[in-house]
Amino acid sequence: DTAVSQTPKYLVTQMGNDKSIKCEQNLGHDTMYWYKQDSKKFLKIMFSYNNKELIINETVPNRFSPKSPDKAHLNLHINSLELGDSAVYFCASSSSGGETQYFGPGTRLLVL
Amino acid sequence: AQSVTQLDSQVPVFEEAPVELRCNYSSSVSVYLFWYVQYPNQGLQLLLKYLSGSTLVESINGFEAEFNKSQTSFHLRKPSVHISDTAEYFCAVKGEGFKTIFGAGTRLFVKA
Numbered sequence: 001d002t003a004v005s006q007t008p009k010y011l012v013t014q015m016g017n018d019k020s021i022k023c024e025q026n027l028g029h030d031t032m033y034w035y036k037q038d039s040k041k042f043l044k045i046m047f048s049y050n051n052k053e054l055i056i057n058e059t060v061p062n063r064f065s066p067k068s069p070d071k072a073h074l075n076l077h078i079n080s081l082e083l084g085d086s087a088v089y090f091c092a093s094s095s096s097g098g099e100t101q102y103f104g105p106g107t108r109l110l111v112l
Numbered sequence: 113a114q115s116v117t118q119l120d121s122q123v124p125v126f127e128e129a130p131v132e133l134r135c136n137y138s139s140s141v142s143v144y145l146f147w148y149v150q151y152p153n154q155g156l157q158l159l160l161k162y163l164s165g166s167t168l169v170e171s172i173n174g175f176e177a178e179f180n181k182s183q184t185s186f187h188l189r190k191p192s193v194h195i196s197d198t199a200e201y202f203c204a205v206k207g208e209g210f211k212t213i214f215g216a217g218t219r220l221f222v223k224a
Contacts, residue, residue, distance in 0.1 A: 004155070031210060041200055043156075043214040055210055090155055099144055099163065101212060103155030 004104035006091050012110045020077045021107045023091030032074035033092040081111045114139040114205045118215035133188040133218045135203030145186040146204040198222045
């Protein structure tokens with residue numbers, strides 16, 4: 001069984017479009033995260049939710065809006081996509097202690 | 113606040129040779145330390161972690177890391193690498209709260 005899943009795996013779109021990425025975890029964790037990994041493999045935290053409450057909100061353009069409908073799901077909506085948004089986006093989850101994080105397979109976003 | 117420095121961006125090594133991937137951190141509080149591995153086109157997976165107790169921690173596939181508080185280091189070592197160890201390795205530190213800080217990554221390339 002997949003622990004942390006993301007859809008879609010690949011996303012190719014035009015500048016200016018709006019897109020969403022979905023994440024689901026079946027580990028029973030109550031903390032979930034979104035990371036952005038750039039072409040140089042640098043991993044940057046974007047957001048984190050604990051029990052559906054936003055607890056980490058890094059310096060991210062407000063075109064990015066996370067939403068957690070329940071503890072098992074964390075979605076990321078991106079408005080007005082720009083070329084610089086091209087990256088791999090990873091979802092992760094952990095228990096409330098937040099020690100070990102479990103990562104999804106990533107969503108590869110390419111903005112043309 | 114915490115920070116992590118991985119001193120080598122790339123480490124090429126021949127198969128069956130020993131390897132060390134270096135990691136230094138800074139923090140004003142007690143920390144947890146991690147090494148994650150990312151194989152091509154996959155998400156990150158936990159390799160090993162130091163939470164407390166013995167300063168030498170080991171993974172199931174032969175890697176080990178030693179927490180050195182005086183040198184603020186958590187270097188990763190393996191006495192004999194395999195082709196299958198080729199991957200990106202991330203050192204990470206977590207202090208209080210939910211945020212985990214990842215290093216920039218070290219690309220380990222094992223050559224036959």
